Amino acid sequence: MEKRTCREHFLRRWPRRPWVIAHRGASGLVPENTLTAFVLAAEQGADFVELDLRITRDGELVVCHDATLERTTDGHGFVHEHTLAELRRLDAGYTFTLDRGATYPFRGLGLRIPTFAEVVAALPSHVGIDAEVKSAPWDPADRQRGQAIAERLVAFARAHPTLRERLLVSSFDQAVLETIRQLDPELPVGLCTIPLAPLPEQLRSVVDHGFDAFHPMDVGFDEHGAAVVAAAHLEGILVNVWTVDVPERAVELTALGVDGIITDYPEATRQAIERAFGRSATVAFPAPR
Ligand code: G3P
Numbered sequence: 001m002e003k004r005t006c007r008e009h010f011l012r013r014w015p016r017r018p019w020v021i022a023h024r025g026a027s028g029l030v031p032e033n034t035l036t037a038f039v040l041a042a043e044q045g046a047d048f049v050e051l052d053l054r055i056t057r058d059g060e061l062v063v064c065h066d067a068t069l070e071r072t073t074d075g076h077g078f079v080h081e082h083t084l085a086e087l088r089r090l091d092a093g094y095t096f097t098l099d100r101g102a103t104y105p106f107r108g109l110g111l112r113i114p115t116f117a118e119v120v121a122a123l124p125s126h127v128g129i130d131a132e133v134k135s136a137p138w139d140p141a142d143r144q145r146g147q148a149i150a151e152r153l154v155a156f157a158r159a160h161p162t163l164r165e166r167l168l169v170s171s172f173d174q175a176v177l178e179t180i181r182q183l184d185p186e187l188p189v190g191l192c193t194i195p196l197a198p199l200p201e202q203l204r205s206v207v208d209h210g211f212d213a214f215h216p217m218d219v220g221f222d223e224h225g226a227a228v229v230a231a232a233h234l235e236g237i238l239v240n241v242w243t244v245d246v247p248e249r250a251v252e253l254t255a256l257g258v259d260g261i262i263t264d265y266p267e268a269t270r271q272a273i274e275r276a277f278g279r280s281a282t283v284a285f286p287a288p289r
């Protein structure tokens with residue numbers, strides 16, 4: 001898909017902007033990257049969910065943010081050193097707390113690390129998927145795994161035509177996006193960035209590589225934001241900002257014309273935008289091209 005065509009396709013399919021993109025599902029409310037988080041995000045009106053892809057020892061695509069298991073489960077060690085069967089035995093609600101450890105309301109409820117296929121099957125088809133391929137650009141071994149994830153993701157997308165139409169592949173690793181592009185030029189790809197370089201330079205790298213989307217970190221989305229959004233849109237590039245959990249900030253970014261807001265709180269974000277701009281607003285600053 002050509003860049004402009006890709007953005008137009010997304011704007012046609014999800015005309016109401018900005019899109020609320022549920023970061024690891026509705027992860028501010030329930031354990032991240034679980035089916036519970038994704039289903040809740042859909043129920044709360046998220047346009048997309050964002051999720052993190054890793055690979056198991058036996059080559060399965062699973063949805064888990066960290067390279068290791070300790071922060072989110074009762075398991076230990078690296079995700080990639082476990083088979084899918086081993087990961088399935090872990091409790092993905094084990095460490096989640098909303099009261100700084102006084103209670104762990106999701107322990108023992110059967111929440112699991114899902115496979116990518118399970119997430120796709122659990123989501124209604126009107127919800128888009130921003131699948132972030134985890135690959136640390138500074139770690140050659142992790143990068144190799146990133147390449148393996150990319151290959152399997154392309155194969156999966158080929159076998160699931162209805163997923164292709166609502167899939168955006170993102171990564172911090174440009175090599176992953178280039179591989180996806182090489183294997184399947186039709187799949188839209190977006191570069192995630194942290195503010196190591198000024199915002200306009202971050203966009204430049206997205207333009208130069210011919211990627212379809214730019215996912216800058218909100219912390220670095222500074223006074224250049226409006227100009228960068230306008231420049232990106234002229235190039236047919238989508239701008240989705242992460243991670244925005246303060247509703248007033250979501251409203252500011254909406255006024256700047258970003259395409260998507262990646263948030264842990266999809267419902268609160270949607271409500272804040274609707275309060276500020278009205279329910280049916282297709283907020284278009286500048287008008288979609
Ligand atoms: O989509 C970008 C965002 O998800 C990147 O940060 O650490 O939450 O994966 P992280």
Ligand code: CA
Nearest residue numbers: 050051052132
């Ligand atoms: Ca992510």
